[in-house]
Amino acid sequence: MYQLNEILENKVINNLISGFERCPHQLNKPHESDAEIILLNDNTKLAITTDSISEEISTGLYDDPYLIGWMIVTVNISDLAAVGAKPIGILISEIIPKNFSDEKIKRLQKGISDASKKYGTYVLGGDTNEGEKLLLTGTAMGIINNEKILSRVNCKVGDTLFSSGKLGIGNAYAISKLISKTNTPINFQPEARINLSSIINKYATACMDTSDGLISTLDQLMRLNNVGFEITEKFEKLVDHEALIYSKKLNIPSWLLLAGQHGEFELVFTIPQNLKHEFLNEAEKNEFEPIELGEIIPEKEIRINLYDKSVPINSGFIRNLPFETKGDVNHYLQLLLEYDSELKKSYDLHFTSN
Amino acid sequence: MYQLNEILENKVINNLISGFERCPHQLNKPHESDAEIILLNDNTKLAITTDSISEEISTGLYDDPYLIGWMIVTVNISDLAAVGAKPIGILISEIIPKNFSDEKIKRLQKGISDASKKYGTYVLGGDTNEGEKLLLTGTAMGIINNEKILSRVNCKVGDTLFSSGKLGIGNAYAISKLISKTNTPINFQPEARINLSSIINKYATACMDTSDGLISTLDQLMRLNNVGFEITEKFEKLVDHEALIYSKKLNIPSWLLLAGQHGEFELVFTIPQNLKHEFLNEAEKNEFEPIELGEIIPEKEIRINLYDKSVPINSGFIRNLPFETKGDVNHYLQLLLEYDSELKKSYDLHFTSN
Numbered sequence: 001m002y003q004l005n006e007i008l009e010n011k012v013i014n015n016l017i018s019g020f021e022r023c024p025h026q027l028n029k030p031h032e033s034d035a036e037i038i039l040l041n042d043n044t045k046l047a048i049t050t051d052s053i054s055e056e057i058s059t060g061l062y063d064d065p066y067l068i069g070w071m072i073v074t075v076n077i078s079d080l081a082a083v084g085a086k087p088i089g090i091l092i093s094e095i096i097p098k099n100f101s102d103e104k105i106k107r108l109q110k111g112i113s114d115a116s117k118k119y120g121t122y123v124l125g126g127d128t129n130e131g132e133k134l135l136l137t138g139t140a141m142g143i144i145n146n147e148k149i150l151s152r153v154n155c156k157v158g159d160t161l162f163s164s165g166k167l168g169i170g171n172a173y174a175i176s177k178l179i180s181k182t183n184t185p186i187n188f189q190p191e192a193r194i195n196l197s198s199i200i201n202k203y204a205t206a207c208m209d210t211s212d213g214l215i216s217t218l219d220q221l222m223r224l225n226n227v228g229f230e231i232t233e234k235f236e237k238l239v240d241h242e243a244l245i246y247s248k249k250l251n252i253p254s255w256l257l258l259a260g261q262h263g264e265f266e267l268v269f270t271i272p273q274n275l276k277h278e279f280l281n282e283a284e285k286n287e288f289e290p291i292e293l294g295e296i297i298p299e300k301e302i303r304i305n306l307y308d309k310s311v312p313i314n315s316g317f318i319r320n321l322p323f324e325t326k327g328d329v330n331h332y333l334q335l336l337l338e339y340d341s342e343l344k345k346s347y348d349l350h351f352t353s354n
Numbered sequence: 355m356y357q358l359n360e361i362l363e364n365k366v367i368n369n370l371i372s373g374f375e376r377c378p379h380q381l382n383k384p385h386e387s388d389a390e391i392i393l394l395n396d397n398t399k400l401a402i403t404t405d406s407i408s409e410e411i412s413t414g415l416y417d418d419p420y421l422i423g424w425m426i427v428t429v430n431i432s433d434l435a436a437v438g439a440k441p442i443g444i445l446i447s448e449i450i451p452k453n454f455s456d457e458k459i460k461r462l463q464k465g466i467s468d469a470s471k472k473y474g475t476y477v478l479g480g481d482t483n484e485g486e487k488l489l490l491t492g493t494a495m496g497i498i499n500n501e502k503i504l505s506r507v508n509c510k511v512g513d514t515l516f517s518s519g520k521l522g523i524g525n526a527y528a529i530s531k532l533i534s535k536t537n538t539p540i541n542f543q544p545e546a547r548i549n550l551s552s553i554i555n556k557y558a559t560a561c562m563d564t565s566d567g568l569i570s571t572l573d574q575l576m577r578l579n580n581v582g583f584e585i586t587e588k589f590e591k592l593v594d595h596e597a598l599i600y601s602k603k604l605n606i607p608s609w610l611l612l613a614g615q616h617g618e619f620e621l622v623f624t625i626p627q628n629l630k631h632e633f634l635n636e637a638e639k640n641e642f643e644p645i646e647l648g649e650i651i652p653e654k655e656i657r658i659n660l661y662d663k664s665v666p667i668n669s670g671f672i673r674n675l676p677f678e679t680k681g682d683v684n685h686y687l688q689l690l691l692e693y694d695s696e697l698k699k700s701y702d703l704h705f706t707s708n
Contacts (some may be wrong), residue, residue: 023476
């Protein structure tokens with residue numbers, strides 16, 4: 001029942017790669033890692049990942065060239081962070097429209113340059129083409145210095161679930177851009193957590209970035225590890241403050257900030273009980289304040305603390321919604337709101353503060 | 355006068371990268387190499403390159419999904435071949451239109467899979483997005499095992515200029531698809547010369563693939579090395595037989611098959627005099643028949659053997675033509691034909707067999 005292929009995105013990928021032979025030097029299996037991990041030789045493990053920014057531009061979610069430049073670096077470096085790799089650099093292919101002004105190009109490149117500096121990395125090269133719409137593809141690579149391979153698999157019941165930071169700002173931003181269409185959207189310029197990845201790599205049993213939002217992330221981890229997750233932390237502690245205020249203003253249940261698929265590029269990771277104390281000590285020394293989200297449970301479900309009850313969420317349904325609503329964001333939100341109402345009815349939930 | 359920035363493509367790239375810091379571990383400078391070369395540690399030199407297939411699809415030059423899949427691997431592996439790297443694998447980001455049929459996806463992926471097998475390499479990972487038009491970006495990486503760094507720079511006057519194979523089929527194909535628009539286009543499924551790259555790497559002083567056609571390739575090598583090139587070989591020996599017949603049928607001067615910018619993914623490389631004999635011996639043993647195109651000359655110009663005279667070609671003008679004709683292929687060909695007429699007048703050339 002909890003198969004990877006229940007999720008349309010996984011099914012599409014499995015279909016695309018079904019005829020491909022696997023590289024014998026590749027240490028990760030499909031879906032099991034945010035970045036591909038390749039054994040170059042006895043001493044060198046390379047992590048490499050590619051991500052395009054396409055739909056975010058064509059839907060209008062990203063329209064500031066600076067943000068687009070910032071994001072093409074961030075989304076790729078975030079994948080390196082999730083496997084504990086130290087970045088070497090990034091290659092960027094840019095499809096630039098004819099009518100794209102010099103001023104916009106400058107802002108785009110400044111976003112790329114600033115993000116690269118932020119993460120202590122470099123643009124190694126690229127490609128440029130003319131096209132109808134702006135579209136960027138980045139490929140980042142880094143070196144994994146640890147013996148251990150950190151990936152999405154290997155967590156166990158009893159491990160504690162953490163996030164590297166507060167969640168929900170990505171979806172609040174998406175609502176402000178695509179649904180409210182306000183002139184003053186929510187601030188959004190996430191930072192890939194590459195500076196935390198060596199600490200996390202030292203202790204974690206599994207790790208994945210929240211590029212698709214928390215619930216999608218946990219759903220994928222659930223399917224890969226055959227375990228479930230229970231979020232026990234209060235929403236005020238785990239949801240970004242600005243995002244929380246914004247969702248209340250719009251009368252959108254705040255847990256939907258975790259359900260939408262425009263994430264915030266935090267790292268979600270699991271720490272075994274016997275290392276938790278040591279991990280928290282080292283985190284504190286490094287002024288890193290991880291958020292304890294909850295724990296791993298044997299039931300293959302995602303439970304969240306909703307309206308003061310622990311409720312299992314149909315995360316497969318939530319993940320497939322964007323495909324099924326075919327890019328109609330208003331319809332998408334409407335179905336999420338209907339699902340929230342159904343949950344309230346089914347579990348006899350009463351609105352309190354969430 | 356012979357500056358890189360005279361070429362609009364170089365200028366665009368220099369403008370894009372002007373604010374970027376260079377990676378301290380990167381062994382090549384901008385423009386100087388078909389692939390980026392990164393020193394990972396004392397023992398490991400990585401070559402990495404990215405290339406998109408975008409305009410080739412939107413113009414209708416490539417419309418067979420199998421060819422598109424084949425080419426996204428070939429263009430990237432060809433860049434690795436030019437720096438003498440042994441491929442590890444490729445990552446591919448695919449933007450797929452909503453209405454792209456399952457049958458077309460199968461053909462696209464089969465092209466990718468067949469090309470990967472041909473070059474003994476693997477698809478390591480990728481990304482997939484929905485978009486209006488099909489667009490692929492590949493990033494290939496490989497290891498350079500030699501001490502020597504083979505790049506576009508380092509050739510000298512007196513070196514012999516070679517090609518790994520016959521030229522012109524890429525432009526003949528482009529004419530058949532975009533200008534003649536015939537139902538039976540010229541066959542085009544080039545192979546990256548990765549199997550020859552270790553021999554070439556052993557002897558060559560400079561190397562570049564002909565992805566943009568021979569004259570563009572030589573023009574870039576000229577600007578980078580401050581030398582010129584004289585093509586002395588007869589056209590019948592260096593131009594692909596089918597392409598030659600086709601150009602004659604259409605009454606297009608056959609040297610224009612070297613001027614157009616849809617190349618054939620051969621390697622063009624230079625061999626110093628003292629190694630030429632040994633190189634040719636080793637090539638023969640490996641059943642590799644390189645074509646001796648001509649030689650490096652001190653004058654910074656590209657001379658070709660045109661209508662039985664050695665004539666300098668305005669390669670900068672030829673390279674900038676696609677930008678200046680803004681994708682109007684008929685206008686582009688018309689201007690090339692006018693340039694051919696001017697050359698005939700200026701140098702008092704008489705049509706013989708070319």
